[in-house]
Amino acid sequence: MLSPLAGKLTPHSKLIDVASLIADYYEYEPDYSLESQKVSFGTSGHRGSAFKKSFNEAHVLAITQAVCEYKKKMGYNSVLYIGKDTHALSTPAQMSAVRVCAANGIHIAIAKDGIYTPTPLISFAILEHNKKEQATADGIVITPSHNPPSDGGFKYNPPNGGPADTDVTSLIEKRANEILKNNLEDVAFVSYEKALQSQYVTEYDFITPYVEALSKIIDFKAIKNAKFKLAADPLGGSSIQVYEKIKEYYHLDMDIIHPYADFTFSFMTLDHDGKIRMDCSSPYAMASLLKLKEKYDLAFANDTDADRHGIVTPKGGLINPNHYLSVAIWYLFTHRKNFTKDLKVGKTLVSSSMIDRICANLGIEVYEVPVGFKWFAQGLFEGWLGFGGEESAGASFLRNDASVWTTDKDGLIMTLLSAEIMAVTGKDIADIYAEFEKEFGASYYARIDAPATLEQKKILKNLNADSIDIQMLGDEKIEKILTKASGNGAAIGGLKIVTQNGWVAMRPSGTEDIYKIYAESFLSKEHLSAIQKEAQEIMKGLFSEARFSNAKV
Incomplete structure (x- = not known):
């Protein structure tokens, strides 16, 4: 049922008490006998809320200890990259994880000056490291993605750079729950201050290498030549500084909307159910940006960890995620010379069958998997999957030379690709999709x-x-x-x-x-x-x- 508040600015009564949330993170202890308070890795890591005793320091300490043990067992002795998004629980959770990693003698890299780090930048850092050195770097992303402000999340990415598969997460989940059951007796940790002073914690610039490499996957020359007026809305998330760097480095005419972190996300319009949710695929959550669509040639947004994308065009408004996936696949396989018929297109089984019809027309094999981007990680890593996408507005694809870019969802390349598509074709995304419906039928x-x-x-x-x-x-x-x-x-x-x-x-x-x-x-x-x-x-x-x-x- 649609809430009467859907699409409206968040009333003060809906905002979380950040101080109470963080206090509950440290003070509340989960009850192991309750399923709802155990560690549970869903399609994208463990998520929960400190208010509900499903994401508290005990959970983070236990999961991090389990990850440290798993790393040692697997012989992953290179750096562990750790990133966080702008949810209120993400910074405390990262601090907890750092304490455990240092005590376990795990070398970790965190962002300089406490800067927030999008999910795709963690994947990119892992893959770049593993190209040059021992292929055993891995990562942790502390994010509940687009979930409400009261939530926290914890995701592990192995050396292939993508979300861990179920065979890995089941081991981590099982061990973390054993640790919880034993009242954290097996957790090694030191003070946060001591951890930062140790040899095991270093600062790392996640943003610069990623932004400078974007020219290998996006045609910025075409975007600049089109003289577009662009708008990027990070929705108060971790892509704020990334877009600032992209704008500066590639000299784009791009306004950045909501360029600040607000732990209450008070600037958001409410989602369909009246909740604050940074879902860039929801017309209700995106209502503010939709009001600006006539001011820009193209506007786009990302959720808080920037693994999802939302595209707004003057003609199409907020483009349906399935429609944009269809257009992106068609464009890549008709405009990238190295995107040959040897590459497959990955789609989840709940994504539109329009993708199947387009791929059949192009002579491209579709690789259909369950929900969860983890199913695409190895194919992207090995280079036989040219594109992997989910109906929930998450996707990634190969570089121009058909080599791996990221193996986790990358909302940043998807937003930038939309600008390239419109620049190269001279058409609105909505018009391109309308042509598909004429040829293949309306979905x-x-x-x-x-x-x-x-x-x-x-x-x-x-x-x-x-x-x-x-x-x-x-x-x-x-x-x-x-x-x-x-x-x-x-x-x-x-x-x-x-x-x-x-x-x-x-x-x-x-x-x-x-x-x-x-x-x-x-x-x-x-x-x-x-x-x-x-x-x-x-x-x-x-x-x-x-x-x-x-x-x-």
């Missing part, structure tokens, strides 16, 4: 979010295909019921039902207490609504008391 796509308990999420995550006893969906015969992705055979953690002209996927969120229904139709809005309605009935049946015993969990 009607939507996602529905609904509250879900831990029990309900567990049921949905562990479904088998025979848990669904239906033959038709939206008046079409069901062609496939999938619980594993076609690209890599990995478990979906939910269910996807496919017909000739539509599909629906149901899965629990890995980061919030909700489940999601994704659906797409290439027939009509009415057909999409029918698919959604039937999917909701399926969910009601699965969650009802009468069906619990029949669901194969």
Whole structure:
């Protein structure tokens, strides 16, 4: 249900008490007997709130100790890069992690002068280091991404630079929970001051090498020649200083909106549910930037750790993430000489099938995986995946020479690519996508979010295909019921039902207490609504008391 406050500036009553939040981070101790207060790595690391005892210092100490032990076990004896975003809990969490790493004799690199560090810059730093020296540098990103201001997050990136796969995160999660259960007895830590004075902590300039290398993946000459007036909105996140450096280094005519950190994020307009959420793909969270669209040739935004992108054009307004992914893929494989048909396109199974139709037309193989960018990391790292993208506005791609750039989502190259596309083609992103609809058919796509308990999420995550006893969906015969992705055979953690002209996927969120229904139709809005309605009935049946015993969990 849409909140009456959606798209409106945040009232004072909605702002968090930052002092209380940080106090709770240090003072509250999680109850290990409660699932909601354990360490849990979802699709992108562990996330929670100090208010709810799901992201407190105990969690960070335990996870960091587990990471240190994992590094030593794997022989990763190079530097551990640590970055943080602008959420209020991120700085305290980084301080906690530094204390543990130093005590464990782990060499770490943190940003100079406490500067915030976007997720893609951590991935870039890992990969650049591993090209030149021992290939065992890895990283930690302290961020809950676009989540509300009260949240904190912790993500581990191994030496391939991308988000850790489930085989790694399951080990870290298990060990961290053992440490929590034993009241942190196994955690080694020193004071923060002593850690900074130790030989194990160094400062590092994450921004300059990244910005200077951008010319190897983005055509800034074309952007400058187009004489665009640009706007970049970091949404008060960690990309503020990066955009400042990009503007200076490449001499762009670019205004930077909200160029400051505000732990309450009081400048944000509220999301669809009335919560503050720095989601650059949400028209409600992006309402302020949308009001400025006529002032600029192109405007764009990133979430707080800059791994997601939002594109605003004069004609298209906020471009649907699926639409932009489609345009970006088409552009890269038609305008980059090294993007040949030998490269594959990675998409999550809940991304639009418009991507499949475009790729089929170009003769490019699609690599479909479950939700989570971690499934693209190795393909980007090895150079056989030219592009990897998620419907939630996260993507990365190879350099102009088809070598690896980042193996984590990079919202910065995606925003800059939109400027290159419009400069080179002379067309609005929305007009390019409209041409696809004329050629391949119109896509009607939507996602529905609904509250879900831990029990309900567990049921949905562990479904088998025979848990669904239906033959038709939206008046079409069901062609496939999938619980594993076609690209890599990995478990979906939910269910996807496919017909000739539509599909629906149901899965629990890995980061919030909700489940999601994704659906797409290439027939009509009415057909999409029918698919959604039937999917909701399926969910009601699965969650009802009468069906619990029949669901194969």
